[in-house]
Amino acid sequence: MYYSSIGILSLVLHVIINSDTLFRKRNDGRVKVRKKYRSFLFAIMTYYVADSLWGLLLEMGLISLTYVDTVFFFLSMGLSVFMWLNYIAAFLNMNEFWTRVLKVIAWLVLGSETVALIVNFFVPVMFYFNENGEYVASAARYYILIVQLVLFALIAIDTFVVAAKLKERKRRHFIAIGLSGMIMALFILLQAFFPMMPFYSVGCLLATTIIHSFVVVDERVESSRQLDAAKTVAYKDSLTNVRNINAYTEFKENVDKDIKRGVITEFAVVVFDLNDLKQVNDTRGHEAGDKYIQDGCRLICHVFRHSPVFRIGGDEFVSFLMNADYMNRANLIVIFNKHIDRNLERGGVIVSSGISEFDAASDSGYDEVFSRADELMYSRKKELKQIKSEMFVR
Known part of the structure; x- marks a missing residue:
């Protein structure tokens, strides 16, 4: 039972540690490598099952079943080596020849092991x-284990050599892969000399844990960082550096979800529109219009x-007020309009604005609040145009 308990524990820890890789698909630039590694992890799981059953069946004295499981044991070990080599080829991004x-x-390794197991039924x-x-x-058995040991050791050494030429982050990944290969080689050696001890199971667990900790998690963090950076670019307006229409659309959808769940009960929407942008573009050029x-x-x-x-359009902006700004909304609008009044006198930028608050009793979603604010903004626009025209008359 002691022998089997190591395999069972290794299987449980293996699934816990690698659950995200095993059962969750990710679509990014590393899909091919991840698929190879995932196949290697499943092969290791197969080995753990065979290794765990081996100890139980032998202890129960079921020799015929133990013989069958031993064949399964060696096949799953050979399969794990096969999947490991495929993963390494993808990870190292080798050229087509290598x-x-x-x-x-x-x-050849998997095939020779399979042939040896078939022959073993007779001799x-x-x-x-x-x-x-x-x-x-x-x-x-010893010849095949030695071949596997040498393969792991050579690939590990090659990975260490490549790592020496790489920058810090990639070097760390390659060193982790090389170290895992060395661990696999060491525990194959121990398994060869101590067949009644589950050394290969322990080696597989240590090796996959190292890869998970120093490669898989690190790549996941880097992938998330790149995704966030791409999202920032996709959601930022290039001219003004505020959030763009893509960000606004997603934001609106989230607000509507929060309204339905009752998470948001107090907020206001301010709609802005720049007056006279067309006139600035026509008379002073688009560069002046961009500055406006x-x-x-x-x-x-x-x-x-x-x-x-x-920024939701060429000259349209929206601000979403919550918490302190929501409580101070009336004062903020007064301050903003004072700036606009001064700009009217000084010839600065003129921005019309309209604000409306969410009414939980009558509003079913964001768009109703926006529509009211938009109407008020157009009223303010007419008002500002009237004031400007009167100033010119004077």
Whole structure:
């Protein structure tokens, strides 16, 4: 039972540690490598099952079933080596020639082990059970284990050599892969000399844990960072550096979800529109028009600095007020309009605004609040145009 308990524990820890890789698919630039590693992990799981059953069946004296499981044991070990070599070829991003060489070696190792196990039914070249039901290892078993040991060791050494030429992050990944290969080689050696001890199970667990800790998790963090960076670019307006229409659309959807769940009960929407942008573009050029948009955005962000601001059109902006800004919304609008009044006198950027609050009793979603704020913004726009025209008359 002691022998089997190591295999069972290794299987449980293996699934816990690698559950994300085993059962969750990710679509990124490392899909091919991840698929190879996932196949290797499943092969290791197969080995753990065979190893765990071996100890139980032998202890129960079921020699015929133990013999069948021993065949399964060696096949699953050979499969794990085969999948490991395929993973390494993908991870190291080898050229086509060396990838083919490694695949041929992988098939030769798996094929020779399979042939040896078939021959073993007739001539005990791999193993046999004596008249006392004791497991006895034969010569071919040692040859095959030595070949696997040498493969792991050579690939580990090659990985260390490559690692020396790489930058810090990639070097860390390659060193982890090389170290895991060395561990596999060491525990294959121990398994060869101590067949009644589950050393290969322990080696597989240590090796996959190292890869998970120093490669898989690190790649996942880096992938998440790149995704966040790409999302930031995709959600940022290039001219003003505030959030763009993509971010606004997603934000609206999330607000509606929160409204339905009752998470949000108090918020206000401020809609902004730049007056006279077309006139600026027509008379002073598009470069001046871009600066006009930037000046307007800068003013909005200055007054509503604690709230998210979105550019949703060429000259349209929206700010979403919650918490302190929501409580102070009336004062903020007064401050903003004072800036606009001064700009009217000084010839600065003119921005119309309208604000509306969410009414939980009558509003079913965000768009109703936006529509009211938009109407008020257009009313303010007419008002500002009227004031400007009167100033010119005077």
